[in-house]
Each structure stands twice: as C-alpha cells, then as structure tokens.
Amino acid sequence: MERAVYRTAGGMPVTAVTADEMREVDRVATEEVGLGLLQMMENAGRNLASAVRATGADGAVVLAGDGGNGGGGLACARHLANRDVAVEVVLDRPPAALDGAAARQHRVVDAMGVPVREGPAGPPETDAVVDAVIGYGLSGAVRGIARDLVEACGGTDARVVSLDVPSGLDATTGESTGPVVDPAEVITLALPKTGLRGVDCPVTLADIGIPRTVYRRLDVPYDPPFDDAYLVPLERTGE
Numbered sequence: 494m495e496r497a498v499y500r501t502a503g504g505m506p507v508t509a510v511t512a513d514e515m516r517e518v519d520r521v522a523t524e525e526v527g528l529g530l531l532q533m534m535e536n537a538g539r540n541l542a543s544a545v546r547a548t549g550a551d552g553a554v555v556l557a558g559d560g561g562n563g564g565g566g567l568a569c570a571r572h573l574a575n576r577d578v579a580v581e582v583v584l585d586r587p588p589a590a591l592d593g594a595a596a597r598q599h600r601v602v603d604a605m606g607v608p609v610r611e612g613p614a615g616p617p618e619t620d621a622v623v624d625a626v627i628g629y630g631l632s633g634a635v636r637g638i639a640r641d642l643v644e645a646c647g648g649t650d651a652r653v654v655s656l657d658v659p660s661g662l663d664a665t666t667g668e669s670t671g672p673v674v675d676p677a678e679v680i681t682l683a684l685p686k687t688g689l690r691g692v693d694c695p696v697t698l699a700d701i702g703i704p705r706t707v708y709r710r711l712d713v714p715y716d717p718p719f720d721d722a723y724l725v726p727l728e729r730t731g732e
C-alpha cells in the first residue's frame with residue numbers, strides 16, 4: 494500500500510497514519526521507550542501556541558475537551574498566557590470533572606489566573622480560536638457541550654486552528670456523522686492522520702519528540718522531516 498499522501502516543501506514523503514496506528518505509536522513511545530505523555534503534550538502545546546502566535550493574535554479562546562487533545566489545548570493556553578496573549582479557556586464539562594493529563598494541565602492554568610469556564614459558548618469574539626475539543630479519540634457524532642463548542646467555531650470571525658484533526662472529523666476516514674470544525678489551519682502531531690486527506694486548509698506537522706525507534710518498531714516508514722524546525726508545512730502529493 495502506498496501510504497504517504499504528504500510531503501514537506503523539501504520533497505520528503507511523510508507517512509499518514511490511521512487513529513489506531515497513532516494509538517500504537519503513542520503506546521510504544523510511552524510503554525516501550527519511556528517517553529511520558531506529558532512530555533509529548535508539552536511539545537504539542539508549545540508548538541501549537543507558536544503557530545497561534547505566528548498569526549499575530551493578541552487574544553485567543555481555547556476550546557478544550559477532557560482527553561489528550563484537550564490537554565494539549567490547555568498546555569497551549571499556558572504558553573500563550575506566558576507570552577501575554579489574552580487567553581480564555583472554554584471546556585466541554587465543569588473543570589472539576591476533568592481527569593488525568595487534562596486535569597493536570599488545568600490545575601496550572603487555573604493557578605495562573607487564566608479564566609476557565611464550562612461551555613456552551615457563543616461564537617468567540619477574539620483573534621484566534623484553538624480547537625482542542627476532540628482529536629483521534631472521536632467516537633460517533635459529537636454530542637453534548639462538545640457539540641456546542643464545535644458549532645461555535647462555525648460562527649466566529651476568528652482564525653480557527655485545530656489541534657491534530659478538526660474536532661468532529663474521524664481521524665482515519667475523514668468522515669463525520671455530526672458537526673465538524675472547519676478550521677483555517679490544522680496543526681497535526683507527529684505524523685498526519687489519513688482522515689486529513691480531504692480537509693480543505695493548510696496542514697502543518699508539529700514535532701512532539703517521538704524518536705525514530707518508535708516508528709521502526711511498528712514498521713511505519715519514517716524519515717525525520719523536521720530538520721531545524723518544530724513546525725513543518727505539509728503539501729499533499731495527490732497520491
């Protein structure tokens with residue numbers, strides 16, 4: 494199977510992976526190689542914040558869920574606030590209901606005084622919206638307050654930047670059975686997801702520090718595409 498559907502500006506092919514393959518990459522990285530989830534999430538949040546700042550935004554609203562995607566969004570909120578971007582976080586649940594890494598990230602932004610509230614939100618009035626509601630962990634049509642957050646992205650004039658995949662999009666198939674975010678840019682982590690194939694906006698690859706041995710162990714073709722950068726724009730190859 495010809496797997497690469499992307500290449501870098503320098504012409505290097507970049508393999509696209511399904512949600513299950515990316516889950517395996519995460520599992521091997523953490524369980525076999527010893528990379529911490531919070532380490533990867535820190536890189537995700539930092540690089541996402543860097544992409545948001547590159548748009549010149551003075552203000553940002555981060556829409557976040559409770560999984561790894563939301564945790565990356567909350568880490569991004571911290572990096573933005575550290576650089577005096579006016580940040581607000583809107584969650585798909587009460588802050589006290591967050592769990593795991595997302596709860597850990599929330600504790601820090603809360604201590605910093607970053608405003609955090611539960612949605613639903615109207616269309617955010619700000620410069621940039623970070624869509625970190627759901628990533629490759631989507632199951633079925635987006636429900637509940639997460640659905641309100643996804644729909645709010647459709648009514649805003651702000652530049653919407655999605656983390657990993659647009660929330661509501663199946664990361665493997667690119668299909669959606671409910672509302673889906675239509676972003677201005679996707680910052681996808683480690684490798685592009687096969688479901689991004691039909692997404693009609695620029696896709697940028699962010700380095701989260703996964704070493705080559707992880708891909709080798711899984712037989713995923715991989716040449717490190719980052720060189721001196723942590724964010725690399727991808728071009729579609731047209732298969």
Ligand SMILES: NC(=O)C1=CN([C@@H]2O[C@H](COP(=O)(O)OP(=O)(O)OC[C@H]3O[C@@H](n4cnc5c(N)ncnc54)[C@H](O)[C@@H]3O)[C@@H](O)[C@H]2O)[C@@H](O)CC1
Pocket residue numbers: 515519530533534535537558559560561562563564565626627628629630631632633634635636637639640656657658682683701
């Ligand atoms: N190594 C990596 O690849 C890393 C991945 N990270 C991020 O973590 C994501 C994967 O994390 P998870 O596996 O926790 O999954 P996600 O964060 O993608 O999704 C899980 C969350 O979505 C909610 N959800 C799922 N389907 C829903 C629906 N239909 N309606 C409403 N809510 C729904 C779940 O309740 C849960 O809160 C990736 O997409 C990526 O963005 C980062 O945290 C950094 C590390």
Ligand SMILES: [K+]
Pocket residue numbers: 562624625626627628655656657658659660
């Ligand atoms: K997302």
